[in-house]
Amino acid sequence: MAHRYLFLLKIPAAILLIVAADQLLLNGAMGSWFGGLALGWIGLLLAVRPALRRPASLVALGIAAGFALVLAYDPWPLGWALFWSALSIAALMPRIGRFDDAGRWGLRLLAHGLSGPLTPLLDLARLSRRRPQRGGPTPANLLTLLVLPLAMTGLFVALFASANPIIAETLGQVRLPWFGEVVFWGMTLVVVWPSLRPSRWATRVTTLLPRTGMPLPSLPAASLLLSLLLFNLVFAVQNGLDLAFLWSGAPLPKGMTLADYAHQGAYPLIATALLAGLFVLVALRPGSPSAANPAIRRLVVLWVAQNLLLVASSILRTLDYVEAYSLTAFRIAALAWMGLVAIGLALICWRMLAGKSAAWMINANALMAALVLSAASVVDLDATAAAWNVRHAREVGGRGVQLDLCYLSRSGSSALVSLVELERRPLQPGFRDRVRFVRDLQFRMLADAQADWRSWTWRGAQRLATARQLLGLNPPMPAALPPGAFRDCDGSIQLPAPPSAPEPAPTTAASAAEAAAQATEAAVANAAANATPPLTGAASR
Known part of the structure; x- marks a missing residue:
């Protein structure tokens, strides 16, 4: 009876989370507040699943709460x-x-997500097949019992609405959910319900894995020695x-820059180490x-x-x-990945020397x-990259490339x-105006986001407060634009x-000859008009 009560208690918990997600998430x-919703999810799980109160x-729930605070921050x-991973483990x-x-927990989380x-x-099917207790009605009988009363009541309400304008106006104010909203409810249920009642397949999938390591053929010692000698060479x-x-x-050889040499081999060498x-x-x-x-x-x-040196x-x-060139968030992530590869290589070597198990190495x-x-x-990797690029930009005397605004x-x-910090430094007037425009655009976008409680974040509030403190009450504005x-x-x-000038009319051979003739005639006439007449006898006298 207690088990059935807990199952029924999970239904309103799921409905509560769906309603909260509908009110908060659908506006985009x-x-x-998303971190607060995550903390509320944890609280509901503790309330309706007493089994989660074990150490x-x-x-796992404590770790999930820590990541919920991260979501609340940004x-x-x-x-x-x-x-989600920590909550699913719990x-x-x-x-x-x-x-x-x-490794096994990774497989369980994959199965948990796919079975969502x-x-x-599956739970609805199990509920419909459940036998009634002490002669009570089955879910199928209960559904059959409700069909006739509900259908006839709906028909009578429709008739009364057509006859009574007050009832019609009242029913007209009822808003039915649109299709996208119903789809969103279903997606939220798919995410929430497995945490309330996880599928047994998610925990049984690891039984397909062998308990011990897969038997692999052993290589001859001479072959291994020769391979390692050649590899080291x-x-x-x-x-x-x-x-x-x-x-x-x-x-470097002629025609090759250090950037070319550096960029061409970074990722293939990591693949080699792996x-x-x-x-x-x-x-x-x-x-x-x-x-x-x-x-x-x-x-x-x-x-x-040698691989670690690589x-x-x-x-x-x-x-x-x-x-x-410059720093990006992707390059920071690549550097972190390379560090993990180096740690993994060291752990592989230590596993062989100390005789550790495969589970130890995976963990x-x-x-x-x-x-x-x-x-x-x-x-924030983007903020880290932006700070580095600003400090090392060529425009501020650094050795980096021109700043990519x-x-x-x-x-x-x-x-x-x-x-904002870059704008406060001595810069060329034209470059300062460009920086000021980009800064003003980002400042206004962040201020608009922080003005709405739905998009307000702790990190955004801190950034906006820092920017306002550095800029002052009346921050300078970028130069006005000419018309257009x-x-x-x-x-x-x-x-x-x-505006483009009108194109001249196309010239044909005949028109060109005619124009040349007219120009010649005009030149001859002009020369005759300007010529001095010869002196006559009367005139000479």
């Missing part, structure tokens, strides 16, 4: 993905009981070239005869060290490319990735504080195109 504005689930898709934890390894659209339908050539040109600053790590994982499992061979172990350690060279290549890598992603959900404009409010002119994304003034 995303603000700090393991409470830890809602972004990464924060939402981390919040929802599935009562059936698992413990955190075994990240089917979970409400090839990697030594690549690392030697990087040490000669990238690290020491030696002149392939090397996969080879060590497959060929040198802890406990295998090859992993116990001293010569092989030394060559593996040397090879992993990753370091990739990081330096990216940094050189950033210095030659260690997952923990590092979770820490990096958590930091990225809090730190279009990129700062596309960064939105993330670049506002950096633009407009501003480009970098603030440059684009003048309207001048």
